[in-house]
Amino acid sequence: MLTREENERLTRIGPGTPMGEVFRRYWIPALLSEELPDADGAPVRVRLLGEDLIAFRDSEGKVGLLAEACPHRGTSLALALNADCGLRCIFHGYKFDVNGTCVDTPTEPEGSRFAQKIRADAYPVREAAGMIWAYLGPTDLRPNFPEFEWFGLPASHQHAYKVFEECNYAQAVEGAIDSAHAGVLHRRSTWDAPPSQAFEEDLSPKLEVEYTQYGMRYGALRNVDAGQASQARITAVVLPCFTFIPPFITGPKIERRLVNAYVPRDDTSTWNFQVLFSREASFDDAHRRVEGGLQLDADYKKLRNLANNYEQDRSAMKSSNFSGITGILVQDHAVSETQGSICDRTREHLGTSDIAVIAWRRLMLRTSKQLAETGEQPPGVHTEIPFGDICSATIEVPPDTTWREVEPLAPALAR
Numbered sequence: 001m002l003t004r005e006e007n008e009r010l011t012r013i014g015p016g017t018p019m020g021e022v023f024r025r026y027w028i029p030a031l032l033s034e035e036l037p038d039a040d041g042a043p044v045r046v047r048l049l050g051e052d053l054i055a056f057r058d059s060e061g062k063v064g065l066l067a068e069a070c071p072h073r074g075t076s077l078a079l080a081l082n083a084d085c086g087l088r089c090i091f092h093g094y095k096f097d098v099n100g101t102c103v104d105t106p107t108e109p110e111g112s113r114f115a116q117k118i119r120a121d122a123y124p125v126r127e128a129a130g131m132i133w134a135y136l137g138p139t140d141l142r143p144n145f146p147e148f149e150w151f152g153l154p155a156s157h158q159h160a161y162k163v164f165e166e167c168n169y170a171q172a173v174e175g176a177i178d179s180a181h182a183g184v185l186h187r188r189s190t191w192d193a194p195p196s197q198a199f200e201e202d203l204s205p206k207l208e209v210e211y212t213q214y215g216m217r218y219g220a221l222r223n224v225d226a227g228q229a230s231q232a233r234i235t236a237v238v239l240p241c242f243t244f245i246p247p248f249i250t251g252p253k254i255e256r257r258l259v260n261a262y263v264p265r266d267d268t269s270t271w272n273f274q275v276l277f278s279r280e281a282s283f284d285d286a287h288r289r290v291e292g293g294l295q296l297d298a299d300y301k302k303l304r305n306l307a308n309n310y311e312q313d314r315s316a317m318k319s320s321n322f323s324g325i326t327g328i329l330v331q332d333h334a335v336s337e338t339q340g341s342i343c344d345r346t347r348e349h350l351g352t353s354d355i356a357v358i359a360w361r362r363l364m365l366r367t368s369k370q371l372a373e374t375g376e377q378p379p380g381v382h383t384e385i386p387f388g389d390i391c392s393a394t395i396e397v398p399p400d401t402t403w404r405e406v407e408p409l410a411p412a413l414a415r
């Protein structure tokens, strides 16, 4: 449970808010590369951290991310002409390049220097692994770009996509760092059926958290094989909004890794970016395809959604599928979205299975407080972190051993 003030601090991410300032110290995914397929193509509206922006790819293929409102009279640059290395507003023809520099003001008199006095707010971007990343913070505090592990893999070994989530980012993150829900919500059969996956065997995993340079990680320890063995699923939680989910082995024995980024669109909606990757093998179409049940419209919104109760199938709940909802991602979104657009954490009752959630809230609240009060940079910012070493794991833990001994943290990542 949080106080009303703590809940506000945790969840509000607009410009000038304490948590908004934390998010503005990191590089975050803003959109997918596929949304800007062509040079001089249509600009795309991007709502990010409560700001209305416009992304476009110029004649040379460079991506720009500008405030949507033209600095002249506020008309949307979503309508602008994209040509000759810039966006030209359709109202008066003012033109801006990817850096926000005003390069033409055709309705001003000959010899006018007005163009030098105005500029569009522009944010730096980087393109990596099918995503366009942005930094929305102070120019002089821009951190190094985080070179995550999958950036180095061939394109055939990875797949990035995004899904609109109709709630605040914090409850989306909290769903992902809550290992105990896996054996319930994601049950592959009815409630009474025998377990079909390791995490259905032990519904009350023991959770252990440790703070790290990049945020935190936690192990969920379960008894498996009828109590004969112990398994740990270790999740890395990378600030400000990444979760590295422990790997699954898919049917044809390809180890599939999943990273989530829950990027705040505004206070009440989130872009759930997902990256699927494999270190060893390329994905064929079957692996690349997101697991069954995820159907999206052209705006990356789920066809099974809050408005249609996720097309929950009540007869399936009694015969084959405990949640009655098809697809892991849709199941996850259903439980987060129905907590409300911003979950009221003054009314909840947390149990032992919520230890990682509690630790994450402490970390986020402490981080925003320290940044606001002392200017201390958030975890992972302006430190020499080997981002490529951050990973999750699913491991066997032998008797009389801890998961930390089996999977020790790289020294450079230890806090």
Ligand SMILES: [Fe+2]
Pocket: 175, 181, 182, 185, 186, 328, 332
């Ligand atoms: Fe889940």
